[in-house]
Amino acid sequence: MQFSTILKLSAFLATAAVQVTAAQFNVTVGGPAGLVFTPNQVNAQPGDTIFFTFMQKNHTVTQSTLANPCQPAAGGFDSGFMPVAATNTNGPFPAAQFTVRDTSPVWAYCRQSGHCQQGMVFAINPGSNFATFQGTAMGTGSSSVSPPAGTSTPPTSTSTVAANPSPTSTGTDHRIIVGGTGILAFTPSNITAQPGDTVTFEFHQKNHTATQSTFASPCSPMMNGFNSGFQPVGTDAATFPTFTVGVNNTTPVWVYCAQSGHCSSGMVFAINAPATGNTFDAYRAKAMGSTGSSSASNPAPTSTGTTGAAGRNHVQLTAGLMAVLLTSLFFLL
Known part of the structure; x- marks a missing residue:
């Protein structure tokens, strides 16, 4: 015994x-420092989180590649545009969270028109290649379009993870309701989207995530996939946090809620699921029979949390x- x-x-x-070794790195996007990420690079371990806080003007954090710093990576994460008025000096400020899956380099940039070309890039575990990455960005001619007119109004949500990011002017924004009172579902749960579209997850009651997975492992996070982080929403909430990802191609994208037991209850979502073979219904059935990983409730981090390498040592x-x-x-x- x-x-x-x-x-x-x-x-x-x-x-x-294992759980307590994770560290949180706080990164400021834009603001008084100008067109920069501060800091512009971090060295992180699997399980660590990067918490991006967006300040004045209108920026994104969008995954790219070392070879093409100012172009979105296929299937990469994208916060969407986060407008903050110049007069907003005290917050609240919109934010986005990225969970580090392994020690491979992760490259990102701001896709606001001209910002990447002025060196507004960021990297996780870049090794000795950050200067090359930034130099390539500043030497490229590619650019992103600005968000449509009228997006200069700062977000009103006090959520720590998103604040109604605006879709690009050339694509359709698909809005997905996540959860709700007594509802363990993404609504709608299966959509067709085109390259250039965005998908905005709007989180309702209680506490959910939108976490990218794979068809083979529906209830486990995909390595280097996007992850909204947990989004706690009160019963009487009047505003709802959002998280936006960009659609770069027609490859299927599989998503689940990482809250404990939700995926195995069928709380999954898909973009461009095939009509035959690995269909959405097959994905959901696989999830409901899964014994894959799940997470306990975990509200978004606060500014008083431990950060960086010092936090990891502690x-x-x-x-x-x-x-x-x-x-x-x-x-x-």
Whole structure:
């Protein structure tokens, strides 16, 4: 009985130790510093989060590639435009969150017209290639169109993850309702979209995510896929947080809610699911029979959280203390 208890405690502490090692990096987009990400690069570990806070004018954080810094990467994340008025100096400010999946480089830029070409780029784990990435961006002639007129009004939502980003002027914005009172579903749950379109997830009650997965593993996050992070919404909420992704091609995109038990209850979504073979119905059925990963409730991070490498050192020390306690307990029993 004691040995069984030790094994269970060991598994619990090991899981806790992995969870607490994650760090949060805060990145400011635009604002008084100008057309820059501050900082413009970070070195992060799997499980860490990058929390982008958008300040004055109107910017995006859009995934690209080392070879083409100012062009969106196929299937990459895109915050959508985040307009903030010059007179808004005290917030609230819209934000977006990205979860690091591995140590591979991740490249990003602001797709507001001309911003990338002025060096407004960002990277995760760039190694020695950041200067090359930024130099290529500043030497390219490609550009993105500005958002349509009338988007200069700052967002009114106090959500920490999104604030009604505007679609591009050339595509259709597909609005998807996530959850709702007593509803564990994306509505609609299966759409057809064209390259250049955007998909805006609008989060309703209670606490959901829009997390990219794969057909093979519906309830597990896709490596380097997009992730809105958890979006807690109160019962009497009058405004709703949003998260926008860009559609770059007609390849199927699979999405689920990472809240514990929601995916296995069929809370999944798809863009451009095939009509035969790997259909949306097959994806949902696979999710409902899945034993894949799930997450407990996890509200969006606050500005008082631990950040960066210093935060990781602190939590690793905590994990080490757990190991010491576990060893001591073993000998005591």
